Amino acid sequence: MTRADGSEDRRTRGSIRVRGNSLQVRVFAGKDPVTGKDVYLTESVKGTDKAAYKAADKVQTRLLAEVDAQRAASTTVSFSYAIDEWLRTSDLEDTTREGYEGYVERTIRPALGKVQVKKLTARMLENLYADLRRCRTRCEGKPFVEQHKAEGQHDCKEAKCKAHKCSPMAASTVRQIHAIISGVMNAAVRWDWVTSNPAKVAKKPQQKPPQPDPPSPAEAARLVEEAFVMDDDWGTLVWLVMTTGVRRGEICALKWSRVDLDEGVIEIRRSYTLRRGVGKEKDTKTHQMRRIALDTETVVLLMEHRQRCAERFAEVGIELTDDMYVFTGVRKIDPRVPYSPHAVSSRYKDMAERLGIKTHIHALRHYSATELLTAGVDLRTVAGRLGHGGGGATTLRVYAAWVAASDRKAAELLGSRMPKRKPKKSAD
Template structure:
């Protein structure tokens, strides 16, 4: 029965009947062109999602076996999709520089957002949910507690992916950029006749005149991808986390520190699994550094 259930999950994640229809990005009356509503295309549920569902069902059945409600755990019979090894593909240093230059040319607010994502490795939902009360510009620290998500045009805050709070240090230029960004935000609030407070979002949405609404994560991804495409670079916003990580690892920063900045759990196990190639590069650099400090061995000709 579970095998049949998993087969159903792989057919279409929307669970449609195969008939054509438009996927609307809002439930109420709206402009489909403005919200970019598109015709539905059947896509199978992601393998990772199927594995998560299997994990939940397996946990429930384990409890049922312990409580002697059932005699065996049927989830063992079901075949989960295999987990494909990750292949992070960060932009090259030259591409990253072009992306950053283009971002600031488009909009200083947008450039500041891209800079923050690139230098801290913060997730897109986390940067959208960031409030000024969580930014300490005097200490150069940003506190990441929440994430923002949208579903059919409705936004909501939730816990971070790992359900943990973390504090991440900012570089000197990031502090300067955020101070300038703060001044622009406060002026924008004043122009709109809205009272600014520390709980305001660092990056409010660009649509309408309501600065209390954050920048939607999907809009961040879409704008970044379009910007990169105009530059002839095939990449996405999440790759900036890869860029941040690879730069740190190849510079010799220890794995635990890198994992902490990314918000990875398991003491760096996730970071090691995803970025093993760059950990190896950092290890090679460490070996050469230690070898250079050793005395030269005299050899007989």
């Protein structure tokens, strides 16, 4: 109800008023917890006749029930504000945060920043994803100069200014943007700013099946042989990655305290990263510790490597202790500083290029996994060695082709053990 002066009687909490050829139902939903402003739920009903008023009464009753049940959106803040609050309160790795902020500033905030969180819909998100898959700058098909080569008034043709050419955003990048938006909206739901997350139902680009490309056994043999030719420490590092499937950052963070040569086991607990030239240890990718068994030859190589390190450090007056890194850089003898992950990748790439093999250090992880699966090692064991979560779901998704080959091998093995059937005698 409304007073004669047009203001609403707050005690009634709701009103029905004529707006043109329809009725507007308006219900007071409380104060915005962020802005402090009044929040209203509104809905329109077509017509102004008796039937329309009856329908409007039902709408008002429903909206009041929503408010009472605290199911109504309680804030009118923008999505841009929600992004800032999510980034401020989220526990993210530095590199992850930096990447998210880049996506936010380049793409998400310009497109959705001014939209109220409670008005964000799945359709809006799907339209954004479609636009990005057509052109990353969302140019709407209108030609324009993307980069001027001269300032002030000038002839773009003479100055050879860069004209815009549509470049579609990769599906994987759009999926990353979707993940950020979904994370923000999940937080908005937890904070009672919205009642549901539209990103959960929005259709995002399909994820392409992983296509690991490990080196062949012959190529792997050439790579590890060349690594030992370069120097024994480097050869041991490449060998250990190849036989355990550890990640680059994990091999760099490995300390002697996590190497049990008596039991033939290494513990992977930490990873080492470099960001803007500053290195630091952090949790593994899945935030889980794992123990990886070593074969006899690998144990011997690590024993020899430890002895070399001890002798090398002794020459400069340093005693090798368990809290030192297993692998250090080639230019500086300092057991307190691990091998740089970037240096490992670069050195490996240069070595592979000299051999004419197109590969990278992470492909050794694929090599370890595919060789184990091809040999018939069960999926759960392989997943455990790689540090995959989900009980092997990730391993199965990435290495499905090799799992299928292993399954075929298992079928043939079982078939060969079955009792031979006697041929049926002929009716003749």
